[in-house]
Amino acid sequence: MIEDKNPQRTSIAQLGEFGLITHLTKDFDIKQPSTFKSIGDDAAVLDFKDKKTVVSTDLLIEGVHFDLAYMPLKHLGYKAVVVNVSDICAMNAKPTQITVSIAVSNRFPLEALEELYVGIALAAKEYNVDVVGGDTTSSQKGLIISITAIGEADAEEITYRDGAKKTDLLVVTGDLGAAYMGLQVLEREKQVFQVNPNSQPDLDLYTYLIERQLKPEARKDVRTLLHALEIKPTSMIDISDGLSSEIIHICKQSKVGCNLYEDKLPLDPQFISTCEEFNIDSTTVAINGGEDYELLFTIDINDFDKIKGNPHFSVIGHMCEESEGIHLITRADTKIALKARGWNALQEE
Amino acid sequence: MIEDKNPQRTSIAQLGEFGLITHLTKDFDIKQPSTFKSIGDDAAVLDFKDKKTVVSTDLLIEGVHFDLAYMPLKHLGYKAVVVNVSDICAMNAKPTQITVSIAVSNRFPLEALEELYVGIALAAKEYNVDVVGGDTTSSQKGLIISITAIGEADAEEITYRDGAKKTDLLVVTGDLGAAYMGLQVLEREKQVFQVNPNSQPDLDLYTYLIERQLKPEARKDVRTLLHALEIKPTSMIDISDGLSSEIIHICKQSKVGCNLYEDKLPLDPQFISTCEEFNIDSTTVAINGGEDYELLFTIDINDFDKIKGNPHFSVIGHMCEESEGIHLITRADTKIALKARGWNALQEE
The missing domain is CATH 3.30.1330.10 (PurM-like, N-terminal domain)
Incomplete structure (x- = not known):
């Protein structure tokens, strides 16, 4: 290249x-x-x-x-x-x-x-x-x-990972998993290219996913958006290693538990169709795929009305007592313990 | 190891x-x-x-x-x-x-x-x-x-590379070239070891040089020393790439020339004897050897009395008009143009 x-x-x-x-x-x-x-x-x-x-x-x-x-x-x-x-x-x-x-x-x-x-x-x-x-x-x-x-x-603006309270709501910006699926598409095309260097890839179906992988954006707008809504998040982290890994960081440092709802996860239609094509479970990718660079934060439950229906934000769960643990509540209403399986640069292949 | x-x-x-x-x-x-x-x-x-x-x-x-x-x-x-x-x-x-x-x-x-x-x-x-x-x-x-x-x-304390004036004195802390000769000694021992892994190196003659290479120190004391002497340097740089390279940085950014005096270069006796043993010209090493992490700075000529005879500092030259160029004045009183031949990590071996 x-x-x-x-x-x-x-x-x-x-x-x-x-x-x-x-x-x-x-x-x-x-x-x-x-x-x-x-x-x-x-x-x-x-x-x-x-x-x-x-x-x-x-x-x-x-x-x-x-x-x-x-x-x-x-x-x-x-x-x-x-x-x-x-x-x-x-x-x-x-x-x-x-x-x-x-x-x-x-x-x-x-x-x-x-x-x-x-x-x-x-x-x-x-x-x-x-x-x-x-x-x-x-x-x-x-x-x-x-x-x-x-x-x-300003000192009072800065948001750490350790400020979530047990009644807070868990909020995420944008959508999840697309960067990971973009990588899967690119890896597949690389293999096709290695077999047949003359093949012309048709990537029209995956433009959003590939853009999320190759040209991600940082959510610098969120600070302004939250300021305008008069919301001060109680904790905040960016999603580089995967949603579940970041939730666990906030929970551990804030000493709280969390219930994350599968049906609330914001997913792009292109992401869903590509997961189907690749025969990969979209929830697994949304939770564990990294590199989305969206922001994950918690807000006081009394701020719910300020954020409700805002297209930039999705309420995906709520915090709870630390002793209750960290769980995904599936569409079938079963509780699955969340594990940090996010992308890890030190993992042996 | x-x-x-x-x-x-x-x-x-x-x-x-x-x-x-x-x-x-x-x-x-x-x-x-x-x-x-x-x-x-x-x-x-x-x-x-x-x-x-x-x-x-x-x-x-x-x-x-x-x-x-x-x-x-x-x-x-x-x-x-x-x-x-x-x-x-x-x-x-x-x-x-x-x-x-x-x-x-x-x-x-x-x-x-x-x-x-x-x-x-x-x-x-x-x-x-x-x-x-x-x-x-x-x-x-x-x-x-x-x-x-x-x-x-504080803003008024900070010393840049571009403040040297054409009548300023050029001052260096500590001594020069020892880190480079320490590296030469270590390289030689490595080669000996490769030929005969059972050889026991006797490095007593080179302890200072090896320490300068393996455990250099940053001159955090100089700030305090200069403050006590009521000297504000007009420009300052640390010697990582070699004296001549650093002098050229100051001269170019300050738009001045410089005369550096060979007989004023502070050299450690162990450095001199090791240069002789290796059959390397000590002035060449003192000027071009890097990694000494001493500080090189310029002071107003009126501050000369404050620094004279201080064991931490050596006046090694003076700045001059930019048009006069940047020269080493040898012991034989000849003028040699200084070149940036310092250590360069991008050089091809």
Whole structure:
């Protein structure tokens, strides 16, 4: 894929480390008033005044977190930023800056890194964050991306995982499982391609799923939406590892139990039909598939009327006493204990 | 080395991603008042009140930045923190927090990561920084460490690379080149070991050099020392890539030239004798060898009396008009143009 798209190949060693950073970030402008000094010194200098600073970091490894066989570098750059910005959104904070470190093996020409940085720049623009630092170096194998995201918020806005109360409602944004099914579709096409490189995939039936996998978005709008509704969530987390895993995080840290209702799970029609085609149970995927980057949060039961019928939010369950445990209530009204089977980068294949 | 030291091997997959972070950071305590919320949520929350926030990030890759054949994991953990803290010191700021992300291939048992984290914890204690976040994941090859360091400072304290004036003096802390020669000694021993695994290396003659390579320190003391002397440096940088490379950074960003004096370079006697033994020119190493993590800064010429004779500082040159260029003045009083030949992780071997 890299070869096809980049007939011109400039060796990265020609530019050197300093030239490379300057080259890749030269068009990045500064948008945030809190960015005092950006790239070009030993460190960036930020000024959050009376706000709190929120910091999160993630490491993305080729062959573990992404496969360049079907992940275009531009999309990868975009997604790498989104994944980190999502963590800031999950604190109910406003993303403001990122640092981006990249390690590449010598199989990557400069043009490939430029593609990656086009995606990074696009996401930085979309999420209104400044790229204020980073590091580029060589790797022994593959592409490694490390991003640190920084945000700001007033102390009273920030939402942790440990604030859910036993009578709270459990709410999720958007819909679930589509990113996982997008990956299944792409994996299938990759295998078809390996058998017959001339096959032309028809992916029209899966556009939404593939977009959710290749170009996910962080829910930066939720902070504003909730603010307008005068709702302060009692706890919040983003769905990167799968719904059930995130529910368990909130329950454990908040010391509460949870009843999750199968019939309340928000599923896209394309997701449902593709699960049927793949002969996979849609509830299993909705609960365990990761990478949706939707937000999962709890609200006080008295806030129900404010959120009822809002197309952005689905009430999917309620919290309960810790001793009652964490369960899925199926359509057949049976109770199944939820387990953290979400996506785990450390799992052995 | 890993096998010898860790007869017990626990597979990392057994613990899983969440268990691993919790396990590795469970003994880390919080020391900084600015750490509002540490590990355990989507992001850390920091509060710098009226101070500025300083952020720097670095990526360390096995086989590129370190060789586990002679770098014990504990030392590597320590050094990884030091390298990042040094960037904060180079802004004349106080390091306060770090995030640590690790990717490992399955050849590393849990006990190896524990060793690494012992070093990280030791450095965090020594430099009084809180480990407030991170990520652990698997890699396709080797060990990858990504650290983001955060610090605080008043706006007027922060020292950039671009503030040097043409009459300023150039000052360096400590001594130069020892870390590079430590690496040469270790590389030689590695080769000896490969030929004869039973050889017992006698490294007594090189203890200082090896310590500078395996357990470097960041100059967090310099901020306090300069404050006590009532000196505000006009520019500052840390020496990670080599003196000449760092001088060029300051000169380019400050739009000045520089005369560096060979006879003023601070060299340790062990460094000089080892250069002689290896038949390497000590000035070349002092100027181009990296990883010393000393601080290089410029001061107003009127501050000379405050710094004169201070054992922590050596005046090694002076800035000049940009048009005069950047030169080394040799002992023989010849002028040689300085080039950035410092250590470059992107260089092809």
